[in-house]
Amino acid sequence: MKKFLTIVILLSAVGFSKAQQTTINDNRSKLKVTAYVKYDLKPMKYRVKFTIREDNYADQWGKIATVEDIQSKFLESLEAKGIDTSKFKANNAEYALANYYDKGTILTYETTNRKELETILTTKRSKNVNLFKTEMYCKSSKDQYKKLVVKGLEKADTKARMLARQIGKSIDKLELVEDAYYDRSEWVYMSGQTQQYYTLTTTYSLK
Structure with missing residues (x-):
């Protein structure tokens, strides 16, 4: 000892x-x-995912914004920033598997350009569009x-x-x-x- x-x-x-x-x-x-x-x-590419859910409340004119309406406005705001929104992929099944009970979808975007990723992340979005996941692929x-x-x-x-x-x-x-x-x-x-x-x-x- x-x-x-x-x-x-x-x-x-x-x-x-x-x-x-x-x-x-x-x-x-x-x-x-x-x-x-x-x-x-060392990241080789990036992937960002957003959840888009249908609005639960009607606006002042009695209209309820659908998933398609919300998604369209979100993509338009990104197009105005120079983003190629045709690269977004919608996945309703993934949204359902994430234990969401309302109607919605998950939009996924992949890019090798970090600045493009930053533009997407900093673009203003409505309360029904939420950041779900941001990932990078490393090799x-x-x-x-x-x-x-x-x-x-x-x-x-x-x-x-x-x-x-x-x-x-x-x-x-x-x-x-x-x-x-x-x-x-x-x-x-x-x-x-x-x-x-x-x-x-x-x-x-x-x-």
């Missing part, structure tokens, strides 16, 4: 960053280091993965050597590498944050 407490005290003095986690199993003379590498998702690459692995190994090696010195030992050899990375070729929610972390864990023998 005394030996374990000594190791904990030495490790506390190193000054870990929040982006690093390290554990030592001295009984087997092993050192395990987890390194995190920041990277950004991973083998080249990106290779760069993350190299950077992760560099960070892990530097950290491991520093920690080994703190307990009077040195790195013998790298015995195991594990990583947490998956292909992000998919649609993901746009949250304004594209930063991700690649996680790589290495195990070294000590001498």
